[in-house]
Amino acid sequence: MGAEAKRAEEWADVTPDAARRLVTAAVQAFAERGYHATTTRDIAGRAGMSPAALYIHYKTKEELLYQISGVGHRLALDILRRAREGDGSPAERLAEAVRTFVRWHAEHHTTARVVQYELGALGEEHHDEIVGLRRDSDAAVRAIIEDGVATGDFDVPDVRGTTLAVLSLCIDVARWFSADGKRTPGEVGELYAGLVLRMVGYAGQE
Amino acid sequence: MGAEAKRAEEWADVTPDAARRLVTAAVQAFAERGYHATTTRDIAGRAGMSPAALYIHYKTKEELLYQISGVGHRLALDILRRAREGDGSPAERLAEAVRTFVRWHAEHHTTARVVQYELGALGEEHHDEIVGLRRDSDAAVRAIIEDGVATGDFDVPDVRGTTLAVLSLCIDVARWFSADGKRTPGEVGELYAGLVLRMVGYAGQE
DNA sequence: CGCGAAGGTGAGCAAGCGCTTAGGGTGCGG
DNA sequence: CCGCACCCTAAGCGCTTGCTCACCTTCGCG
Numbered sequence: 001m002g003a004e005a006k007r008a009e010e011w012a013d014v015t016p017d018a019a020r021r022l023v024t025a026a027v028q029a030f031a032e033r034g035y036h037a038t039t040t041r042d043i044a045g046r047a048g049m050s051p052a053a054l055y056i057h058y059k060t061k062e063e064l065l066y067q068i069s070g071v072g073h074r075l076a077l078d079i080l081r082r083a084r085e086g087d088g089s090p091a092e093r094l095a096e097a098v099r100t101f102v103r104w105h106a107e108h109h110t111t112a113r114v115v116q117y118e119l120g121a122l123g124e125e126h127h128d129e130i131v132g133l134r135r136d137s138d139a140a141v142r143a144i145i146e147d148g149v150a151t152g153d154f155d156v157p158d159v160r161g162t163t164l165a166v167l168s169l170c171i172d173v174a175r176w177f178s179a180d181g182k183r184t185p186g187e188v189g190e191l192y193a194g195l196v197l198r199m200v201g202y203a204g205q206e
Numbered sequence: 207m208g209a210e211a212k213r214a215e216e217w218a219d220v221t222p223d224a225a226r227r228l229v230t231a232a233v234q235a236f237a238e239r240g241y242h243a244t245t246t247r248d249i250a251g252r253a254g255m256s257p258a259a260l261y262i263h264y265k266t267k268e269e270l271l272y273q274i275s276g277v278g279h280r281l282a283l284d285i286l287r288r289a290r291e292g293d294g295s296p297a298e299r300l301a302e303a304v305r306t307f308v309r310w311h312a313e314h315h316t317t318a319r320v321v322q323y324e325l326g327a328l329g330e331e332h333h334d335e336i337v338g339l340r341r342d343s344d345a346a347v348r349a350i351i352e353d354g355v356a357t358g359d360f361d362v363p364d365v366r367g368t369t370l371a372v373l374s375l376c377i378d379v380a381r382w383f384s385a386d387g388k389r390t391p392g393e394v395g396e397l398y399a400g401l402v403l404r405m406v407g408y409a410g411q412e
Numbered sequence: 413c414g415c416g417a418a419g420g421t422g423a424g425c426a427a428g429c430g431c432t433t434a435g436g437g438t439g440c441g442g
Numbered sequence: 443c444c445g446c447a448c449c450c451t452a453a454g455c456g457c458t459t460g461c462t463c464a465c466c467t468t469c470g471c472g
Contacts, residue, residue, distance in 0.1 A: 018419075034326065036242035040460060050421050055461065057419090117323065117381075120240065161389070161397045164382065169371060172378040175323075176370065183367070191367045198404045224449075246430060256451050261431065263449095 003179070010108060011071070019057040021047040026064045031110035035065055035121040065118060066126045072115030073133040079104055080140040090148030091202050097144060098170060098196045099189040105173040106185035112174035141167055145200060155201030166196050209385070216314060217277070225263040227253040232270045237316035241271055241327040271324060272332045278321030279339040285310055286346040296354030297408050303350060304376060304402045305395040311379040312391035318380035347373055351406060361407030372402050 083097030289303030354360030
């Protein structure tokens, strides 16, 4: 599947077609240059429209960012929630969480870059809502680690700090990952899952 | 030492006084809002000058960012080089590298945020130069890890990938660290040093 | 066919941007 | 005391920005 097809699928439930084209164009532009350095003319141009057409579908440029950030954060949270609620040992669930979370950040690194590094550009209300979703993500990972500590599989002196570090490590993949690097998203996910199991002091076979 | 005094000391070798005031003002503004969202009027205002005064000391706004980025990267590289060339076992040197590198990112999180997350705003030439410094940082950390693998103290299947992950973990501290959080820079450094030793499979007493 | 809703355009407004220019203190060597 | 180098300001230039407005097309439906 080509990069363009993947982008289209990712935003499949944004309708109508013109709005979706605007979102995908905005994601690319924001990821390349950052929110503030991107102009509405650039977004509209990439979507094949005049600058004015943008405002038929979105009230402001910030609302476009909010849409992207909202969808992205809910997707990321879903990944972590599914891993937490899965069956298997804490180690298996933590590894699965990291594997899929990291793979998403690598595979959709353009979207992820916007989602993770442009929240400061959101308006106050939108920002607060997104921060809530981020707290939920933190809680999901922390729950898995706490499970592992309870069963004695993990050895973690500072659960909150370690949770923070694990999430931070995974999120930062969006910053450095490049599609033309030598690692595939799957390989990075696998590498990171192993590293995180070590961070929580899991002594099982690797 | 107050936050302001610490900022002044950090940029002590930028002269004359007016230029230093501009740099510290720019660091604060860039860290709060990002490079592109910051205006030259804002920077000059924080430094207590008229907008035109900025251009007596710096040719462009980008040159200010370049100055900040250059000084910051050289400082970070120094920290890692000193740790690599220090004496002690690989584990001690790696722990020291992470401890001081992380503490710097937490203590100077405003500067670090600009240094680590605004390089995309640099002009092409400046960008290339800074990327060179970052490669050197990577090499310094990798050297310590390779030492540990050679002595058998570390167990690292993928040295390049693990180096990348360790640096990524430390750098991202600049994004989430807040001065009014409950952890001190020293505590975060200590926590992270322990986590990194686990990541490289160090089995020594912790 | 007539018509209204939906989705688009070209032109352009007010505001704010990075940066320049002409000129005004201020202090220091001769 | 002069003159000059240095640092600074007020004003503003040319341009780009986010966004609006008057108007045009396309199309499903009675």
